[in-house]
Amino acid sequence: MKKISSGSFYSIPLTLWMSVFFVIPMLIVLSYAFLTKGTYGGVQMIFTLKNFNVFFEPVFLKILFRTIYISVAVTIITVILAVPTAYFIARSRFKQELLILVIIPFWTNFLIRIYSWISILGSNGFLNTFLMKLGIIETPLKLLYNTGSVILITVYTSLPFAILPLYAIIEKFDFSLVEAARDLGATNSQAFRKVFLPNIKSGITTAILFTFIPAMGSYAIPKLVGGTQATMLGNIIAQHLTVTRNWPLASAISAMLILVTSVALLLFMRAEKKSKEVSDE
Amino acid sequence: MNKRRTSLFFFILSMIFFYLPLLILVIYSFNEGRSSTWQGFSMKWYKELFLYSDNIWKAFKYSLIIGILSSLTSTLIGTLGAIGIHWYHFKHKNYLKVITFLPLVIPDIILGVSLLIMFATIKLELGLTSIFIAHTTFNIPFVLFIVLSRLGEFDYSIVEAAYDLGANEFQTLKKVILPMLTPAIVSGFLMALTLSFDDFVTTFFVAGPGSSTLPLRIYSMIRLGVSPVVNALSVLLIVLSIAFTLSTKSLQKYFVK
Numbered sequence: 001m002k003k004i005s006s007g008s009f010y011s012i013p014l015t016l017w018m019s020v021f022f023v024i025p026m027l028i029v030l031s032y033a034f035l036t037k038g039t040y041g042g043v044q045m046i047f048t049l050k051n052f053n054v055f056f057e058p059v060f061l062k063i064l065f066r067t068i069y070i071s072v073a074v075t076i077i078t079v080i081l082a083v084p085t086a087y088f089i090a091r092s093r094f095k096q097e098l099l100i101l102v103i104i105p106f107w108t109n110f111l112i113r114i115y116s117w118i119s120i121l122g123s124n125g126f127l128n129t130f131l132m133k134l135g136i137i138e139t140p141l142k143l144l145y146n147t148g149s150v151i152l153i154t155v156y157t158s159l160p161f162a163i164l165p166l167y168a169i170i171e172k173f174d175f176s177l178v179e180a181a182r183d184l185g186a187t188n189s190q191a192f193r194k195v196f197l198p199n200i201k202s203g204i205t206t207a208i209l210f211t212f213i214p215a216m217g218s219y220a221i222p223k224l225v226g227g228t229q230a231t232m233l234g235n236i237i238a239q240h241l242t243v244t245r246n247w248p249l250a251s252a253i254s255a256m257l258i259l260v261t262s263v264a265l266l267l268f269m270r271a272e273k274k275s276k277e278v279s280d281e
Numbered sequence: 282m283n284k285r286r287t288s289l290f291f292f293i294l295s296m297i298f299f300y301l302p303l304l305i306l307v308i309y310s311f312n313e314g315r316s317s318t319w320q321g322f323s324m325k326w327y328k329e330l331f332l333y334s335d336n337i338w339k340a341f342k343y344s345l346i347i348g349i350l351s352s353l354t355s356t357l358i359g360t361l362g363a364i365g366i367h368w369y370h371f372k373h374k375n376y377l378k379v380i381t382f383l384p385l386v387i388p389d390i391i392l393g394v395s396l397l398i399m400f401a402t403i404k405l406e407l408g409l410t411s412i413f414i415a416h417t418t419f420n421i422p423f424v425l426f427i428v429l430s431r432l433g434e435f436d437y438s439i440v441e442a443a444y445d446l447g448a449n450e451f452q453t454l455k456k457v458i459l460p461m462l463t464p465a466i467v468s469g470f471l472m473a474l475t476l477s478f479d480d481f482v483t484t485f486f487v488a489g490p491g492s493s494t495l496p497l498r499i500y501s502m503i504r505l506g507v508s509p510v511v512n513a514l515s516v517l518l519i520v521l522s523i524a525f526t527l528s529t530k531s532l533q534k535y536f537v538k
Contacts, residue, residue, distance in 0.1 A: 018381055019380065022384055022392070025395035084287060085292045089292065100526055105300075107526055108303065112306070116303055156299075156302070218388075220481055224504070251394075254390075258387055
Protein backbone atom coordinates (compact mmCIF):
# COMPACT_ATOMS: atom_id res chain seq x y z
CA MET A 1 0.00 0.00 0.00
CA LYS A 2 1.29 3.42 -0.92
CA LYS A 3 2.00 5.79 1.95
CA ILE A 4 0.96 9.36 1.53
CA SER A 5 3.09 12.23 2.76
CA SER A 6 0.75 13.97 5.18
CA GLY A 7 0.66 10.85 7.33
CA SER A 8 -1.26 11.09 10.53
CA PHE A 9 -2.34 14.66 9.82
CA TYR A 10 -5.96 13.61 9.31
CA SER A 11 -6.14 12.06 12.74
CA ILE A 12 -4.87 15.08 14.64
CA PRO A 13 -8.29 16.71 15.29
CA LEU A 14 -9.71 13.34 16.35
CA THR A 15 -6.81 12.62 18.70
CA LEU A 16 -6.97 16.08 20.23
CA TRP A 17 -10.72 16.16 20.72
CA MET A 18 -11.06 12.69 22.24
CA SER A 19 -8.01 13.19 24.46
CA VAL A 20 -9.20 16.52 25.83
CA PHE A 21 -12.90 15.75 26.18
CA PHE A 22 -12.88 12.05 26.89
CA VAL A 23 -9.56 10.76 28.22
CA ILE A 24 -8.75 13.70 30.49
CA PRO A 25 -12.25 13.85 32.07
CA MET A 26 -12.07 10.10 32.72
CA LEU A 27 -8.64 10.48 34.31
CA ILE A 28 -9.99 13.31 36.48
CA VAL A 29 -12.85 11.09 37.67
CA LEU A 30 -10.48 8.23 38.41
CA SER A 31 -8.17 10.49 40.40
CA TYR A 32 -11.01 12.22 42.29
CA ALA A 33 -11.99 8.81 43.60
CA PHE A 34 -8.82 8.97 45.75
CA LEU A 35 -9.29 12.54 47.01
CA THR A 36 -11.14 14.08 49.94
CA LYS A 37 -14.44 15.93 49.75
CA GLY A 38 -14.14 19.68 50.15
CA THR A 39 -16.12 21.48 52.80
CA TYR A 40 -18.42 23.21 50.31
CA GLY A 41 -18.43 20.61 47.55
CA GLY A 42 -15.45 20.26 45.23
CA VAL A 43 -12.35 18.40 46.39
CA GLN A 44 -9.37 18.78 48.66
CA MET A 45 -6.04 17.48 47.41
CA ILE A 46 -5.69 14.95 50.23
CA PHE A 47 -5.16 11.34 49.25
CA THR A 48 -7.60 8.90 50.83
CA LEU A 49 -9.07 5.46 50.32
CA LYS A 50 -12.12 6.07 52.44
CA ASN A 51 -14.40 6.72 49.42
CA PHE A 52 -14.12 3.02 48.68
CA ASN A 53 -15.62 2.16 52.06
CA VAL A 54 -18.98 2.75 50.43
CA PHE A 55 -18.57 -0.59 48.64
CA PHE A 56 -18.92 -2.37 51.97
CA GLU A 57 -22.09 -0.57 53.04
CA PRO A 58 -25.20 -2.79 52.92
CA VAL A 59 -27.33 0.01 51.42
CA PHE A 60 -24.87 0.45 48.57
CA LEU A 61 -24.46 -3.29 48.01
CA LYS A 62 -28.22 -3.65 47.78
CA ILE A 63 -28.35 -1.02 45.04
CA LEU A 64 -25.39 -2.59 43.23
CA PHE A 65 -26.98 -6.04 43.21
CA ARG A 66 -30.32 -4.58 42.17
CA THR A 67 -28.62 -2.78 39.28
CA ILE A 68 -26.96 -5.99 38.15
CA TYR A 69 -30.19 -7.98 38.63
CA ILE A 70 -32.27 -5.49 36.62
CA SER A 71 -29.64 -5.29 33.85
CA VAL A 72 -29.34 -9.07 33.55
CA ALA A 73 -33.14 -9.52 33.52
CA VAL A 74 -33.53 -6.79 30.90
CA THR A 75 -30.80 -8.34 28.75
CA ILE A 76 -32.30 -11.84 28.86
CA ILE A 77 -35.83 -10.67 28.02
CA THR A 78 -34.61 -8.34 25.29
CA VAL A 79 -32.49 -10.98 23.56
CA ILE A 80 -35.28 -13.58 23.76
CA LEU A 81 -37.64 -11.12 22.05
CA ALA A 82 -35.06 -9.77 19.63
CA VAL A 83 -33.66 -13.01 18.12
CA PRO A 84 -36.94 -14.34 16.65
CA THR A 85 -38.07 -10.85 15.67
CA ALA A 86 -34.82 -10.18 13.80
CA TYR A 87 -35.04 -13.67 12.29
CA PHE A 88 -38.53 -13.01 11.02
CA ILE A 89 -37.53 -9.69 9.45
CA ALA A 90 -34.40 -11.13 7.83
CA ARG A 91 -36.40 -14.00 6.29
CA SER A 92 -39.27 -11.84 5.15
CA ARG A 93 -39.96 -10.68 1.61
CA PHE A 94 -40.59 -7.19 3.00
CA LYS A 95 -37.27 -6.71 4.82
CA GLN A 96 -36.92 -2.99 4.17
CA GLU A 97 -40.49 -2.21 5.19
CA LEU A 98 -40.37 -4.26 8.38
CA LEU A 99 -37.00 -2.82 9.29
CA ILE A 100 -38.50 0.66 9.16
CA LEU A 101 -41.03 -0.50 11.74
CA VAL A 102 -38.11 -1.19 14.09
CA ILE A 103 -36.25 2.01 13.23
CA ILE A 104 -39.22 4.29 14.01
CA PRO A 105 -39.28 3.46 17.74
CA PHE A 106 -35.45 3.53 17.65
CA TRP A 107 -35.64 7.12 16.46
CA THR A 108 -38.52 8.15 18.68
CA ASN A 109 -37.32 10.24 21.61
CA PHE A 110 -36.16 8.13 24.53
CA LEU A 111 -38.15 10.13 27.12
CA ILE A 112 -41.31 10.00 25.02
CA ARG A 113 -41.02 6.22 25.01
CA ILE A 114 -40.76 6.21 28.80
CA TYR A 115 -43.64 8.64 29.05
CA SER A 116 -45.87 6.48 26.85
CA TRP A 117 -45.57 3.71 29.45
CA ILE A 118 -46.32 6.09 32.30
CA SER A 119 -49.56 6.97 30.57
CA ILE A 120 -50.40 3.27 30.33
CA LEU A 121 -49.32 2.08 33.77
CA GLY A 122 -50.02 5.17 35.89
CA SER A 123 -52.61 4.95 38.66
CA ASN A 124 -55.15 6.72 36.45
CA GLY A 125 -53.49 5.55 33.28
CA PHE A 126 -54.93 3.61 30.38
CA LEU A 127 -54.66 0.12 31.86
CA ASN A 128 -56.15 0.96 35.25
CA THR A 129 -58.96 3.01 33.72
CA PHE A 130 -59.69 0.17 31.31
CA LEU A 131 -59.74 -2.54 34.00
CA MET A 132 -61.91 -0.45 36.29
CA LYS A 133 -64.41 0.24 33.52
CA LEU A 134 -64.70 -3.47 32.93
CA GLY A 135 -65.24 -3.95 36.65
CA ILE A 136 -62.28 -6.33 37.01
CA ILE A 137 -60.67 -4.15 39.68
CA GLU A 138 -62.13 -1.54 42.00
CA THR A 139 -59.09 0.46 43.03
CA PRO A 140 -56.19 1.26 40.71
CA LEU A 141 -53.33 -1.23 40.76
CA LYS A 142 -49.91 0.13 41.63
CA LEU A 143 -48.11 -0.77 38.42
CA LEU A 144 -45.42 1.90 38.44
CA TYR A 145 -42.56 2.66 40.83
CA ASN A 146 -41.22 -0.84 41.25
CA THR A 147 -38.50 -3.06 39.81
CA GLY A 148 -40.93 -4.65 37.35
CA SER A 149 -41.84 -1.38 35.69
CA VAL A 150 -38.15 -0.46 35.39
CA ILE A 151 -37.39 -3.81 33.73
CA LEU A 152 -40.38 -3.58 31.37
CA ILE A 153 -39.60 -0.04 30.22
CA THR A 154 -35.87 -0.66 29.88
CA VAL A 155 -36.65 -3.66 27.67
CA TYR A 156 -38.90 -1.39 25.62
CA THR A 157 -36.22 1.24 25.10
CA SER A 158 -33.41 -1.22 24.35
CA LEU A 159 -35.24 -3.66 22.07
CA PRO A 160 -34.43 -1.81 18.81
CA PHE A 161 -30.73 -1.70 19.81
CA ALA A 162 -30.80 -5.49 20.04
CA ILE A 163 -32.89 -6.20 16.94
CA LEU A 164 -30.78 -4.10 14.55
CA PRO A 165 -27.37 -5.82 15.06
CA LEU A 166 -29.07 -9.23 15.13
CA TYR A 167 -30.84 -8.46 11.88
CA ALA A 168 -27.56 -7.40 10.29
CA ILE A 169 -25.92 -10.72 11.10
CA ILE A 170 -28.93 -13.00 10.39
CA GLU A 171 -29.40 -11.32 7.03
CA LYS A 172 -25.90 -12.42 6.03
CA PHE A 173 -26.38 -15.96 7.31
CA ASP A 174 -26.44 -18.65 4.64
CA PHE A 175 -29.64 -20.60 5.30
CA SER A 176 -28.63 -23.42 2.99
CA LEU A 177 -26.43 -24.52 5.90
CA VAL A 178 -29.57 -25.24 7.94
CA GLU A 179 -31.03 -27.18 5.03
CA ALA A 180 -27.81 -29.15 4.72
CA ALA A 181 -27.93 -29.99 8.42
CA ARG A 182 -31.50 -31.20 8.03
CA ASP A 183 -30.61 -33.27 4.98
CA LEU A 184 -27.92 -34.87 7.08
CA GLY A 185 -30.55 -35.88 9.59
CA ALA A 186 -30.61 -33.04 12.14
CA THR A 187 -33.96 -32.19 13.66
CA ASN A 188 -35.29 -28.64 13.48
CA SER A 189 -34.10 -27.78 16.96
CA GLN A 190 -30.71 -29.45 16.45
CA ALA A 191 -30.16 -27.44 13.29
CA PHE A 192 -31.19 -24.32 15.18
CA ARG A 193 -28.89 -24.94 18.14
CA LYS A 194 -25.88 -26.39 16.34
CA VAL A 195 -25.84 -24.48 13.08
CA PHE A 196 -27.87 -21.30 13.32
CA LEU A 197 -27.06 -20.07 16.84
CA PRO A 198 -23.25 -20.49 16.64
CA ASN A 199 -23.24 -18.58 13.36
CA ILE A 200 -25.12 -15.60 14.71
CA LYS A 201 -23.18 -15.52 17.95
CA SER A 202 -21.44 -12.22 17.21
CA GLY A 203 -24.85 -10.61 16.63
CA ILE A 204 -26.07 -11.97 19.96
CA THR A 205 -22.95 -10.66 21.70
CA THR A 206 -23.48 -7.19 20.23
CA ALA A 207 -27.16 -7.27 21.22
CA ILE A 208 -26.24 -8.30 24.77
CA LEU A 209 -23.66 -5.53 25.11
CA PHE A 210 -25.97 -2.86 23.62
CA THR A 211 -28.59 -3.87 26.17
CA PHE A 212 -26.57 -4.70 29.26
CA ILE A 213 -24.19 -1.72 29.35
CA PRO A 214 -26.76 1.07 28.97
CA ALA A 215 -28.95 -0.75 31.52
CA MET A 216 -26.09 -0.77 34.03
CA GLY A 217 -25.80 3.01 33.62
CA SER A 218 -29.54 3.70 33.74
CA TYR A 219 -30.51 6.99 35.20
CA ALA A 220 -33.73 8.33 33.69
CA ILE A 221 -35.88 5.19 33.78
CA PRO A 222 -35.38 4.32 37.48
CA LYS A 223 -35.68 8.01 38.30
CA LEU A 224 -39.01 8.38 36.48
CA VAL A 225 -40.68 5.02 37.05
CA GLY A 226 -38.62 3.30 39.72
CA GLY A 227 -39.55 5.29 42.79
CA THR A 228 -37.58 4.52 45.93
CA GLN A 229 -37.92 0.79 45.37
CA ALA A 230 -35.80 0.58 42.26
CA THR A 231 -32.99 3.09 42.73
CA MET A 232 -30.01 2.11 40.59
CA LEU A 233 -26.29 2.94 40.54
CA GLY A 234 -26.78 5.86 38.15
CA ASN A 235 -29.18 7.48 40.59
CA ILE A 236 -26.80 7.43 43.52
CA ILE A 237 -23.98 8.76 41.35
CA ALA A 238 -26.21 11.68 40.35
CA GLN A 239 -27.32 12.17 43.93
CA HIS A 240 -23.76 12.44 45.23
CA LEU A 241 -22.88 14.71 42.35
CA THR A 242 -25.76 17.17 42.53
CA VAL A 243 -27.40 16.87 45.97
CA THR A 244 -24.83 15.90 48.60
CA ARG A 245 -22.05 17.34 46.40
CA ASN A 246 -19.66 14.59 47.43
CA TRP A 247 -17.71 14.45 44.17
CA PRO A 248 -15.01 12.03 45.33
CA LEU A 249 -17.70 9.55 46.31
CA ALA A 250 -19.56 10.03 43.01
CA SER A 251 -16.22 9.48 41.25
CA ALA A 252 -15.47 6.32 43.20
CA ILE A 253 -18.86 4.83 42.31
CA SER A 254 -18.44 5.91 38.67
CA ALA A 255 -15.03 4.26 38.63
CA MET A 256 -16.62 1.06 39.87
CA LEU A 257 -19.32 1.26 37.20
CA ILE A 258 -16.60 1.62 34.57
CA LEU A 259 -14.86 -1.40 36.08
CA VAL A 260 -17.98 -3.60 36.11
CA THR A 261 -18.89 -2.79 32.50
CA SER A 262 -15.29 -3.20 31.32
CA VAL A 263 -15.08 -6.63 32.96
CA ALA A 264 -18.38 -7.62 31.32
CA LEU A 265 -17.06 -6.37 28.00
CA LEU A 266 -13.79 -8.30 28.31
CA LEU A 267 -15.61 -11.50 29.30
CA PHE A 268 -17.90 -11.25 26.28
CA MET A 269 -15.06 -10.50 23.92
CA ARG A 270 -13.10 -13.46 25.25
CA ALA A 271 -16.09 -15.75 24.97
CA GLU A 272 -16.59 -14.68 21.39
CA LYS A 273 -12.93 -15.17 20.53
CA LYS A 274 -13.06 -18.67 22.00
CA SER A 275 -16.20 -19.61 20.10
CA LYS A 276 -14.58 -18.33 16.92
CA GLU A 277 -11.55 -20.50 17.53
CA VAL A 278 -13.82 -23.49 18.11
CA SER A 279 -15.80 -22.91 14.92
CA ASP A 280 -12.61 -22.38 12.93
CA GLU A 281 -11.24 -25.76 13.91
CA MET B 282 -43.64 -24.50 9.30
CA ASN B 283 -43.04 -24.49 12.99
CA LYS B 284 -40.14 -22.05 13.19
CA ARG B 285 -41.81 -19.64 10.82
CA ARG B 286 -44.84 -19.47 13.07
CA THR B 287 -42.80 -19.01 16.24
CA SER B 288 -40.84 -16.15 14.76
CA LEU B 289 -44.00 -14.56 13.38
CA PHE B 290 -45.49 -14.75 16.87
CA PHE B 291 -42.48 -12.99 18.41
CA PHE B 292 -42.41 -10.44 15.62
CA ILE B 293 -46.07 -9.54 16.21
CA LEU B 294 -45.44 -9.45 19.95
CA SER B 295 -42.54 -7.02 19.47
CA MET B 296 -44.58 -4.83 17.16
CA ILE B 297 -47.53 -4.65 19.58
CA PHE B 298 -45.02 -3.91 22.31
CA PHE B 299 -43.47 -1.13 20.19
CA TYR B 300 -46.58 0.53 18.89
CA LEU B 301 -49.34 0.10 21.48
CA PRO B 302 -47.85 2.71 23.87
CA LEU B 303 -47.28 5.12 20.99
CA LEU B 304 -50.82 4.60 19.74
CA ILE B 305 -52.24 5.34 23.18
CA LEU B 306 -50.25 8.58 23.32
CA VAL B 307 -51.72 9.59 19.98
CA ILE B 308 -55.27 8.88 21.18
CA TYR B 309 -54.80 10.78 24.46
CA SER B 310 -53.36 13.77 22.68
CA PHE B 311 -56.83 14.39 21.18
CA ASN B 312 -58.62 13.95 24.50
CA GLU B 313 -60.62 16.93 25.71
CA GLY B 314 -59.97 16.17 29.40
CA ARG B 315 -56.81 16.17 31.43
CA SER B 316 -57.04 12.62 32.74
CA SER B 317 -57.01 9.27 31.00
CA THR B 318 -60.76 9.02 30.71
CA TRP B 319 -62.02 9.89 27.29
CA GLN B 320 -63.99 13.13 27.35
CA GLY B 321 -64.37 13.85 23.69
CA PHE B 322 -62.25 14.85 20.74
CA SER B 323 -60.32 18.07 21.02
CA MET B 324 -57.36 19.82 19.44
CA LYS B 325 -56.82 22.06 22.42
CA TRP B 326 -53.51 20.49 23.55
CA TYR B 327 -52.09 21.05 20.08
CA LYS B 328 -53.28 24.61 20.21
CA GLU B 329 -51.59 25.08 23.53
CA LEU B 330 -48.40 23.46 22.22
CA PHE B 331 -48.20 25.64 19.14
CA LEU B 332 -49.45 28.91 20.59
CA TYR B 333 -48.65 29.06 24.29
CA SER B 334 -45.59 26.90 24.90
CA ASP B 335 -42.68 29.27 24.37
CA ASN B 336 -40.30 27.34 26.61
CA ILE B 337 -40.83 24.14 24.59
CA TRP B 338 -40.00 25.97 21.37
CA LYS B 339 -37.01 27.61 22.95
CA ALA B 340 -35.76 24.17 24.01
CA PHE B 341 -36.47 22.90 20.51
CA LYS B 342 -34.40 25.74 19.08
CA TYR B 343 -31.48 24.92 21.41
CA SER B 344 -31.68 21.25 20.47
CA LEU B 345 -31.63 22.18 16.81
CA ILE B 346 -28.65 24.54 17.14
CA ILE B 347 -26.63 22.08 19.21
CA GLY B 348 -27.68 19.13 17.06
CA ILE B 349 -26.59 20.75 13.81
CA LEU B 350 -23.35 22.26 15.14
CA SER B 351 -22.24 19.11 16.94
CA SER B 352 -23.19 16.87 13.99
CA LEU B 353 -21.22 19.03 11.58
CA THR B 354 -18.19 19.13 13.88
CA SER B 355 -18.26 15.43 14.67
CA THR B 356 -18.79 14.51 11.02
CA LEU B 357 -15.76 16.57 10.03
CA ILE B 358 -13.51 15.24 12.80
CA GLY B 359 -14.81 11.68 12.51
CA THR B 360 -14.46 11.49 8.73
CA LEU B 361 -10.92 12.86 8.67
CA GLY B 362 -10.04 10.57 11.57
CA ALA B 363 -11.44 7.53 9.76
CA ILE B 364 -9.37 8.32 6.65
CA GLY B 365 -6.31 8.73 8.88
CA ILE B 366 -6.87 5.49 10.77
CA HIS B 367 -7.67 3.49 7.66
CA TRP B 368 -4.86 4.55 5.37
CA TYR B 369 -1.97 5.64 7.47
CA HIS B 370 0.28 4.01 9.96
CA PHE B 371 1.44 6.00 12.91
CA LYS B 372 2.69 5.52 16.40
CA HIS B 373 -0.36 6.20 18.51
CA LYS B 374 -2.86 4.36 16.38
CA ASN B 375 -3.72 1.86 19.09
CA TYR B 376 -4.28 4.61 21.62
CA LEU B 377 -6.58 6.30 19.11
CA LYS B 378 -8.52 3.10 18.49
CA VAL B 379 -9.06 2.59 22.21
CA ILE B 380 -10.19 6.14 22.96
CA THR B 381 -12.67 6.10 20.10
CA PHE B 382 -14.01 2.64 20.92
CA LEU B 383 -14.40 3.14 24.67
CA PRO B 384 -17.08 5.86 24.51
CA LEU B 385 -19.28 3.41 22.59
CA VAL B 386 -19.13 0.81 25.32
CA ILE B 387 -19.17 2.68 28.58
CA PRO B 388 -22.53 3.86 29.98
CA ASP B 389 -23.40 7.39 28.83
CA ILE B 390 -23.82 8.59 32.40
CA ILE B 391 -20.04 8.28 32.80
CA LEU B 392 -19.38 10.78 30.02
CA GLY B 393 -21.83 13.22 31.60
CA VAL B 394 -20.35 12.84 35.06
CA SER B 395 -16.73 13.09 33.94
CA LEU B 396 -17.36 16.11 31.69
CA LEU B 397 -19.27 17.88 34.46
CA ILE B 398 -16.40 17.34 36.87
CA MET B 399 -13.88 18.53 34.30
CA PHE B 400 -15.90 21.63 33.38
CA ALA B 401 -16.18 22.48 37.07
CA THR B 402 -12.43 21.98 37.52
CA ILE B 403 -11.52 24.31 34.66
CA LYS B 404 -14.42 26.62 35.66
CA LEU B 405 -16.13 26.50 32.28
CA GLU B 406 -19.63 27.85 32.68
CA LEU B 407 -22.28 25.25 31.92
CA GLY B 408 -24.55 26.09 29.02
CA LEU B 409 -24.79 25.67 25.28
CA THR B 410 -21.00 25.38 24.89
CA SER B 411 -20.68 22.55 27.40
CA ILE B 412 -23.63 20.70 25.81
CA PHE B 413 -22.08 21.18 22.36
CA ILE B 414 -18.77 19.71 23.59
CA ALA B 415 -20.50 16.74 25.21
CA HIS B 416 -22.61 15.95 22.14
CA THR B 417 -19.68 16.23 19.77
CA THR B 418 -17.72 13.86 21.99
CA PHE B 419 -20.33 11.09 21.96
CA ASN B 420 -21.11 11.64 18.28
CA ILE B 421 -17.55 11.36 16.96
CA PRO B 422 -17.15 7.59 17.54
CA PHE B 423 -20.40 6.81 15.72
CA VAL B 424 -19.44 8.88 12.67
CA LEU B 425 -15.97 7.35 12.78
CA PHE B 426 -17.24 3.77 12.75
CA ILE B 427 -19.81 4.36 10.04
CA VAL B 428 -17.16 5.95 7.77
CA LEU B 429 -14.55 3.31 8.69
CA SER B 430 -16.88 0.49 7.70
CA ARG B 431 -17.42 2.14 4.33
CA LEU B 432 -13.67 2.57 3.89
CA GLY B 433 -13.33 -1.15 4.54
CA GLU B 434 -15.31 -1.88 1.36
CA PHE B 435 -13.34 0.69 -0.59
CA ASP B 436 -11.10 -0.35 -3.50
CA TYR B 437 -7.72 1.24 -2.82
CA SER B 438 -6.56 0.81 -6.42
CA ILE B 439 -8.87 3.68 -7.37
CA VAL B 440 -6.85 5.99 -5.13
CA GLU B 441 -3.61 4.68 -6.62
CA ALA B 442 -5.00 5.19 -10.10
CA ALA B 443 -5.74 8.81 -9.21
CA TYR B 444 -2.12 9.30 -8.12
CA ASP B 445 -0.79 7.57 -11.21
CA LEU B 446 -2.84 9.92 -13.33
CA GLY B 447 -1.14 12.84 -11.64
CA ALA B 448 -3.62 13.94 -8.99
CA ASN B 449 -2.09 15.41 -5.86
CA GLU B 450 -3.24 14.48 -2.40
CA PHE B 451 -5.80 17.25 -2.03
CA GLN B 452 -7.28 16.53 -5.46
CA THR B 453 -7.52 12.83 -4.66
CA LEU B 454 -9.28 13.57 -1.40
CA LYS B 455 -11.69 15.99 -2.98
CA LYS B 456 -12.43 14.23 -6.26
CA VAL B 457 -12.08 10.55 -5.39
CA ILE B 458 -12.21 9.73 -1.71
CA LEU B 459 -14.87 12.14 -0.48
CA PRO B 460 -17.42 11.46 -3.24
CA MET B 461 -17.13 7.73 -2.59
CA LEU B 462 -17.57 8.30 1.12
CA THR B 463 -20.60 10.56 0.74
CA PRO B 464 -23.27 7.95 1.65
CA ALA B 465 -21.37 7.05 4.83
CA ILE B 466 -20.77 10.69 5.69
CA VAL B 467 -24.47 11.43 5.25
CA SER B 468 -25.50 8.48 7.44
CA GLY B 469 -22.91 9.49 10.01
CA PHE B 470 -24.26 13.02 10.07
CA LEU B 471 -27.86 11.85 10.39
CA MET B 472 -26.92 9.39 13.11
CA ALA B 473 -25.15 12.17 15.00
CA LEU B 474 -28.14 14.47 14.60
CA THR B 475 -30.48 11.81 15.94
CA LEU B 476 -28.24 10.98 18.90
CA SER B 477 -27.85 14.64 19.74
CA PHE B 478 -31.57 15.29 19.52
CA ASP B 479 -32.33 12.27 21.66
CA ASP B 480 -29.72 12.56 24.36
CA PHE B 481 -30.95 13.08 27.86
CA VAL B 482 -28.49 11.66 30.38
CA THR B 483 -25.23 13.27 29.26
CA THR B 484 -26.97 16.59 28.61
CA PHE B 485 -28.65 16.44 32.02
CA PHE B 486 -25.26 16.63 33.71
CA VAL B 487 -23.59 19.27 31.55
CA ALA B 488 -26.51 21.65 30.96
CA GLY B 489 -26.50 24.76 33.08
CA PRO B 490 -29.60 26.55 34.26
CA GLY B 491 -31.42 28.22 31.38
CA SER B 492 -29.98 26.04 28.63
CA SER B 493 -32.63 23.36 28.42
CA THR B 494 -32.65 21.12 25.36
CA LEU B 495 -35.87 19.44 24.25
CA PRO B 496 -35.26 16.14 26.12
CA LEU B 497 -34.49 18.10 29.31
CA ARG B 498 -37.72 20.05 28.88
CA ILE B 499 -39.70 16.84 28.32
CA TYR B 500 -38.07 15.32 31.40
CA SER B 501 -39.15 18.19 33.62
CA MET B 502 -42.66 18.10 32.11
CA ILE B 503 -42.95 14.40 32.90
CA ARG B 504 -41.64 14.89 36.43
CA LEU B 505 -44.01 17.73 37.16
CA GLY B 506 -46.85 15.91 35.45
CA VAL B 507 -48.23 19.25 34.35
CA SER B 508 -50.48 18.93 31.35
CA PRO B 509 -51.39 16.78 28.37
CA VAL B 510 -49.41 19.21 26.21
CA VAL B 511 -46.66 16.62 26.53
CA ASN B 512 -48.98 14.16 24.70
CA ALA B 513 -49.32 16.57 21.82
CA LEU B 514 -45.58 17.21 21.80
CA SER B 515 -44.93 13.45 21.81
CA VAL B 516 -47.17 12.94 18.79
CA LEU B 517 -45.41 15.76 16.97
CA LEU B 518 -42.04 14.15 17.70
CA ILE B 519 -43.23 10.69 16.69
CA VAL B 520 -44.50 12.10 13.40
CA LEU B 521 -41.19 13.89 12.88
CA SER B 522 -39.21 10.71 13.56
CA ILE B 523 -41.37 8.76 11.10
CA ALA B 524 -40.87 11.47 8.47
CA PHE B 525 -37.16 11.49 9.25
CA THR B 526 -36.86 7.69 8.99
CA LEU B 527 -38.67 7.61 5.66
CA SER B 528 -36.81 10.59 4.23
CA THR B 529 -33.37 9.25 5.15
CA LYS B 530 -34.23 6.04 3.35
CA SER B 531 -34.88 7.97 0.18
CA LEU B 532 -32.00 10.35 0.93
CA GLN B 533 -29.62 7.43 1.19
CA LYS B 534 -30.89 5.94 -2.04
CA TYR B 535 -30.25 9.29 -3.67
CA PHE B 536 -26.69 9.46 -2.42
CA VAL B 537 -25.84 5.83 -3.06
CA LYS B 538 -26.77 6.37 -6.68
